[in-house]
Amino acid sequence: MTEPAVVELAPTGPLGRIYALALRHLYLLRGSWPRLLELVYWPTVQMILWGMITQFLVTESTWVQQAGGALIAGVLLWDVLFRGSLGFTITFLEEMWSRNLGHLFVSPLRPVEMVVAFMLMSLVRTLIGTGGAAVIAIILYHYSVFDMGLALVAFFAALLVMSWSFGMFVSALILRFGLGAESLAWFLVFALAPVSCVYYPVSVLPDWVEPIAFAFPSSHIFEGMRAVLIDHEFRFDLWRNAMLLDIAYLAGGAAAFLFSVRVARQRGLLHQVGE
């Protein structure tokens, strides 16, 4: 045996541990082409479909004529929200599927660091998924979402933060109720679609639904997106509202996730992951 008398441990700090967990998921993505394909497949199919619809409607609708890219931009930005949330939750689910949570929770990794690593992976997965679709939109429809410039960066950031809030909330539910609840990762975020007003203005909603819609950051962002595309104006007020709501949602999501970890420690769910 060549065991040394001492193995030096260097306090790597939060960044080192966050990087270590992100690295685990980057290794996973790098070594699994089905996972990579899954990331780009649906955003691309969605974008192609809505691109065709746009091409048809451009000749039929004056509203679409005004902003030919509104539907494609809507598809791509909605996918930021959907993929971001799914990216966070799937990263968490990968740990449950591989029954690795026990190892992580007895390592020096703190739950908050775990959350940040999952956010990083959500960003990576979202960039791969929607980035590919955005490039295909340029090639097929000569529409570049990047023409929105800095506004796109602002919308992307606001949607991503919202997606992390939902990712944390859904992950908390899955940790609490087990892998039997994993389908929540895919369908729960869709409940946001009608009130996010991705493809239509908030004004088309019934009066009583409008306040509900404005309680979600996404409705402000999609209104802002249409303002850029139709009126060529960046509505700072809408973006600010979205970011303020995002802060509240992020705090709520983090609280839900950390609370579920606490409950899981009380109920013995961390080392006996299952349905």
Next chain:
Amino acid sequence: MAEPILVAEQIAKRFGEVVALQPSSFSIGPGRIVGLLGGNGAGKTTTMAILLGLLRPTGGEVCIFGLELERHRYQILPRMNFSSPYVDLPHRLTVVENLKVYGRLYGVRRLEERIATLAADLEIGEFMKRPVGKLSAGQRTRIALAKSLINRPTLLMLDEPTASLDPDTADWVRTYLERYRAATGATILLASHNMAEVERLCDDVIMLKAGRMVDHGSPARLIERYGRRNMEEVFLDIARARATPL
């Protein structure tokens, strides 16, 4: 006498009406190998999960390295590690990828060197680049052991380290643990159903039955106290409640 590495003071666990562990106290001195014995549902995994901080006890407290586990968790954890058949390493990652990830999580300096040492000691060099999921049960056990040793823990907890292994591989693991303790002076707590393993490895044994600590002592003393020939017979006596200590 040296300060104990681990002190469990009246630790207890209830899940609603179900009592998983009745208040139990014990301590483990430095450099000892201690066995946690009991039948299925006796409370071994519950006890170990509490000692690892994976499960919050409903009563009592755990001190490790002189620090209270609940309050000083992140000072304690870098010096501990564990392996269990209930917890896996990511199957799709290769052995070396898994060890790199855990080495970084534990902040191991000169990680490449450490991984090379473990690969040589545990004879896993030939499958370092293979995904963990493609390995045999025996190979996976050695990989789990490598992960649990990546930070050269002062306190190592092993839940059924030789479960589902063939006798040859199981013997290899036991020999390795003996050598590891001798080389490092580490304290090892292991839960096991294998009485021969316990007799061979353990300095002390904690016997659990139906969530209660029913006895403890060295294997030799327990055998003597129950008037039996080996730990297997002691275990059966306790499990079937047919004997009391002499």
